[in-house]
Amino acid sequence: xxxxxxxxxxxxxxxxxxxxxxxxxxxxxxxxxxxxxxxxxxxxxxxxxxxxxxxxxxxxxxxxxxxxxxxxxxxxxxxxxxxxxxxxxxxxxxxxxxxxxxxxxxxxxxxxxxxxxxxxxxxxxxxxxxxxxxxxxxxxxxxxxxxxxxxxxxxxxxxxxxxxxxxxxxxxxxxxxxxxxxxxxxxxxxxxxxxxxxxxxxxxxxxxxxxxxxxxxxxxxxxxxxxxxxxxxxxxxxxxxxxxxxxxxxxxxxxxxxxxxxxxxxxxxxxxxxxxxxxxxxxxxxxxxxxxxxxxxxxxxxxxxxxxxxxxxxxxxxxxxxxxxxxxxxxxxxxxxxxxxxxxxxxxxxxxxxxxxxxxxxxxxxxxxxxxxxxxxx
Amino acid sequence: xxxxxxxxxxxxxxxxxxxxxxxxxxxxxxxxxxxxxxxxxxxxxxxxxxxxxxxxxxxxxxxxxxxxxxxxxxxxxxxxxxxxxxxxxxxxxxxxxxxxxxxxxxxxxxxxxxxxxxxxxxxxxxxxxxxxxxxxxxxxxxxxxxxxxxxxxxxxxxxxxxxxxxxxxxxxxxxxxxxxxxxxxxxxxxxxxxxxxxxxxxxxxxxxxxxxxxxxxxxxxxxxxxxxxxxxxxxxxxxxxxxxxxxxxxxxxxxxxxxxxxxxxxxxxxxxxxxxxxxxxxxxxxxxxxxxxxxxxxxxxxxxxxxxxxxxxxxxxxxxx
Numbered sequence: 001x002x003x004x005x006x007x008x009x010x011x012x013x014x015x016x017x018x019x020x021x022x023x024x025x026x027x028x029x030x031x032x033x034x035x036x037x038x039x040x041x042x043x044x045x046x047x048x049x050x051x052x053x054x055x056x057x058x059x060x061x062x063x064x065x066x067x068x069x070x071x072x073x074x075x076x077x078x079x080x081x082x083x084x085x086x087x088x089x090x091x092x093x094x095x096x097x098x099x100x101x102x103x104x105x106x107x108x109x110x111x112x113x114x115x116x117x118x119x120x121x122x123x124x125x126x127x128x129x130x131x132x133x134x135x136x137x138x139x140x141x142x143x144x145x146x147x148x149x150x151x152x153x154x155x156x157x158x159x160x161x162x163x164x165x166x167x168x169x170x171x172x173x174x175x176x177x178x179x180x181x182x183x184x185x186x187x188x189x190x191x192x193x194x195x196x197x198x199x200x201x202x203x204x205x206x207x208x209x210x211x212x213x214x215x216x217x218x219x220x221x222x223x224x225x226x227x228x229x230x231x232x233x234x235x236x237x238x239x240x241x242x243x244x245x246x247x248x249x250x251x252x253x254x255x256x257x258x259x260x261x262x263x264x265x266x267x268x269x270x271x272x273x274x275x276x277x278x279x280x281x282x283x284x285x286x287x288x289x290x291x292x293x294x295x296x297x298x299x300x301x302x303x304x305x306x307x308x309x310x311x312x313x314x315x316x317x318x319x320x321x322x323x324x325x326x327x328x329x330x331x332x333x334x335x336x337x338x339x340x341x342x343x344x345x346x347x348x349x350x351x352x353x354x355x356x357x358x359x360x361x362x363x364x365x366x367x368x369x370x371x372x373x374x375x376x377x378x
Numbered sequence: 379x380x381x382x383x384x385x386x387x388x389x390x391x392x393x394x395x396x397x398x399x400x401x402x403x404x405x406x407x408x409x410x411x412x413x414x415x416x417x418x419x420x421x422x423x424x425x426x427x428x429x430x431x432x433x434x435x436x437x438x439x440x441x442x443x444x445x446x447x448x449x450x451x452x453x454x455x456x457x458x459x460x461x462x463x464x465x466x467x468x469x470x471x472x473x474x475x476x477x478x479x480x481x482x483x484x485x486x487x488x489x490x491x492x493x494x495x496x497x498x499x500x501x502x503x504x505x506x507x508x509x510x511x512x513x514x515x516x517x518x519x520x521x522x523x524x525x526x527x528x529x530x531x532x533x534x535x536x537x538x539x540x541x542x543x544x545x546x547x548x549x550x551x552x553x554x555x556x557x558x559x560x561x562x563x564x565x566x567x568x569x570x571x572x573x574x575x576x577x578x579x580x581x582x583x584x585x586x587x588x589x590x591x592x593x594x595x596x597x598x599x600x601x602x603x604x605x606x607x608x609x610x611x612x613x614x615x616x617x618x619x620x621x622x623x624x625x626x627x628x629x630x631x632x633x634x635x636x637x638x639x640x641x642x643x644x645x646x647x648x649x650x651x652x653x654x655x656x657x658x659x660x661x662x663x664x665x666x667x668x669x670x671x672x673x674x675x676x677x678x679x680x681x682x683x684x685x686x687x688x689x690x691x692x693x694x695x696x697x698x699x
Contacts, residue, residue, distance in 0.1 A: 097632075098628065098629055098630075101632070102628075108510070108513075113628070113647070113651060114651055152647065153647035153648075154647055154669050154672070155646065155647060155669070156647075313629075314628060314629060314648070315628060315629050316629060317622065317625070317629045317630065321618070324616060327616070350646070350647075350648065354612060354613055354616075354646070355616075357586040357613040358586070358613045358616040358617050360586075360589070362586075
């Protein structure tokens with residue numbers, strides 16, 4: 001028994017598993033792929049099988065939504081075992097080209113989208129946004145940490161632009177990092193590239209600590225989760241924008257005047273809901289938008305159905321031909337009479353919007369970030 | 379100036395483009411260009427090379443029917459020792475990079491691999507190669523040596539019209555001993571799907587704008603008359619209208635064809651990331667605000683069901699003429 005293999009059992013507390021099967025029972029992707037996470041909890045106890053298990057294609061089907069961990073009566077995190085198996089593959093250099101390109105782009109340019117660092121501020125456009133100086137004497141209230149997807153994807157840029165408009169309307173003193181901003185590494189860690197994640201952790205903590213700010217606000221729940229729970233030594237408190245905006249509304253600093261006049265539902269992002277228990281703030285915001293008729297999904301809050309955008313799945317296609325969970329989600333929304341699916345995550349925005357196209361309902365069903373609705377209601 | 383040796387590369391009865399590219403590149407440097415051809419019964423290659431070289435050294439021997447690094451290295455090193463060229467150009471191909479480093483070590487010659495540009499300073503080459511995945515170009519300065527070996531990236535030089543008629547000199551195979559360490563066994567074809575869209579020179583990309591799979595034939599017809607292959611957005615693949623190996627995008631394939639004709643593709647970022655490197659992008663979409671137009675070289679804002687059949691007719695007409 002080698003030291004490395006002992007650590008695999010110990011690292012994930014595999015012997016604590018009682019094989020109850022609640023993990024697989026709740027796993028949203030087990031509906032459409034061969035992934036059986038309970039079996040992996042059992043089989044990985046046999047160190048001689050680790051290599052073979054790491055070669056199974058279904059380990060890449062996991063979206064790291066956290067349902068398995070949330071349901072585990074022993075407090076284990078089965079998804080981490082799958083990430084551990086991915087790491088074994090990555091260490092061996094056995095890696096899909098799409099994943100390789102994303103990781104390389106993060107290493108070289110600080111974003112997974114193969115875009116140059118020099119274009120990181122393109123999303124700002126004509127907006128007047130302060131770029132923070134490190135070690136400034138004057139305190140800025142909020143450092144806005146802009147997700148790579150918000151910075152580079154033209155569709156998602158509108159979300160970041162909306163947040164700027166909302167913060168300006170509420171008179172919040174905020175600034176951004178600028179071109180030096182780099183990927184948080186959330187997807188890096190979940191794709192199993194531990195070394196590169198350590199680099200993201202160290203470099204981003206050093207960079208973020210250099211700014212004289214009261215707090216950090218993220219747009220993406222993935223950045224939020226990583227900054228808040230996975231970084232080491234970050235000295236600023238981290239908020240998701242829904243927390244900040246809900247507070248602004250409650251304090252009367254943000255006034256919404258325009259009627260939206262739509263039936264709106266809300267899709268809980270896994271990294272905001274299941275993983276960080278932020279359920280009420282997004283709903284508080286949506287229900288304060290004038291003219292919104294709010295309807296809940298049947299599967300909402302802790303039971304919310306994953307959109308399959310996390311866990312590195314933006315770069316990995318499943319072998320399964322069964323319908324995507326996002327397609328089920330938009331169909332459910334349509335059946336309950338919603339006209340808008342509000343989201344609070346760039347990946348949810350993209351996967352759900354894509355699903356409306358696949359289902360051919362893109363003209364009747366709008367997918368929008370809460371921030372876009374807010375900016376329209378100002 | 380000393381002679382420049384250029385190794386002719388051929389495989390399965392075909393002279394590879396890199397061979398003539400290097401001959402044309404070498405001709406711009408000054409100095410006698412000598413094509414070195416190792417083969418078996420490939421007189422036609424010798425004649426072709428003669429059009430671009432001042433001389434062709436042709437070793438005709440069954441030993442060279444298929445590429446074998448051991449045989450090639452022995453033959454080349456013997457020819458180099460005999461003729462004393464100042465520069466040896468070898469393709470930066472699977473064959474070239476297999477042999478060039480060993481040859482350089484054997485001859486004690488400086489080696490620069492994967493060059494993308496070349497100038498001369500007297501007898502000394504000043505090659506350029508890339509670093510950091512093509513972000514930086516490095517101009518290399520070499521130590522003084524009697525002879526230099528460079529491997530040249532494909533498509534570094536353009537092939538022009540043949541302007542020379544070099545003498546074809548058949549030389550005896552300098553390799554007398556048996557080749558024992560390496561043996562050619564067989565060519566193994568990679569398993570590919572029906573079409574590998576990453577290799578296509580022209581692609582017609584289909585998006586959700588075609589509405590239903592029964593409309594696919596009008597786009598297939600366009601692709602057919604163009605001689606292009608069909609590619610698809612993720613939404614089209616998800617809908618099951620085209621197989622996953624046709625998917626272009628961040629989770630599918632990255633393509634760089636000479637022409638990418640985007641039909642009914644709005645241009646979602648994840649799709650654009652997979653095809654923005656195409657040489658020429660033409661988009662047909664009825665929405666003038668579709669993001670695809672921001673990266674397209676040409677765009678047609680109209681209903682694809684009107685445009686595509688007309689375009690197909692027009693191409694048929696032009697091809698018929």
